[in-house]
Amino acid sequence: MLLLAAAAPARADNAEVTQLRLERTEEGVLLSASVSFELPPAVEDALLKGIPMFFVADASLLRDRWYWYDKHIAGGSRHMRLSYQPLTRRWRLQLSSQPIGNAGLTLGQSFDTQEEALAAVRNVSRWKIAELSDLEPDAKYSVDFRFRLDVSQLPRPFQIGAVGQSDWSIFAGRNQRLALENGR
Template identity: 70%
Template sequence: MHRGARIKTGLERLLLLWCVCTALLLPAAARAEAGAAEVSQLQLERTEEGVFLSAAIRFELSAIVEDALLKGIPMYFVAEAELFRDRWYWYDKKVTLASRHMRLAYQPLTRRWRLNVSPGPIGNAGLGVTFNQNFDSLADALAAIQRISRWKIADASEVDADARYNADFRFKLDVSQLPRPFQIGAVGQSDWSISASRNQRLTAESAK
């Protein structure tokens, strides 16, 4: 084979390899972007009753997660808020930790979506559930999960009027509550990775 032909063949192989790698990487990048989550809004408010948190979270379910839901596998989402008091001489002091657990499940018989909300973990029997709501579409159910309005994360007795505070807010899809086979399959998979966090200061204006 002539030298020119060998060079041409080598270039063709490199081009083919590049095309294969691009075809493999692009779907993975698309899945990672689809599963990415963001806390787009976060607000703290202090009143005579305590400290309230409002938030908006943006995320999309991957096709795998949505398919599991349609097959009757519930999905569990957890929102957590930690309130810290500023300390100039040491690490900030943790004042409270509030949790909101959400269980989303599809009801095949009624073709409706059921959302359970509780301050503690929700078991299959629904123990500890304090709020239930039904939706006609998955989009409506997700909209309810993605928006938190005036969630009380601390009582008035737990905060001092003359102190400064900040809050860490976290949101995630909790795969640890999935059936065991799904937990194993979800490890390291971006399709099952939905998490976001943000810090917000309780300003003087919000404390009025």
């Protein structure tokens, strides 16, 4: 079942979640989202010099409770490492469920242009955030989605210069009420 959200998007200074959709399928609960942002000049300059940038998308599925804070049901993180290879003039994007530097399984893809690579970073498609067994039929749910540039994974000299600088800030988030239909 496809569920569309109707609330207005939350807007940050330089990024915006333009689309947020949740699907209930046999695979589980799948999230699709689009984030609109432009790279700040300092970030783009660092990328073109071969320094990789790290982006993180976080999603939490929350069940409404009247007596306390909403209960965290499920969720996850998607880590993305975008890099430019100056010698080959190709862009590389790596995806993982854990920070890229901590080994583990990563999926990689190469692109010819910066626009193609950023389009892959900006769009999250059919990301499994919960199992169907995690859901109660009569409960109401919301999803909390956040997307950001993770400066903590940059090389040390960039971390020191990036703290508190708006040129190194990309953040977008949206918390949206979603009702899962009972029928299949």
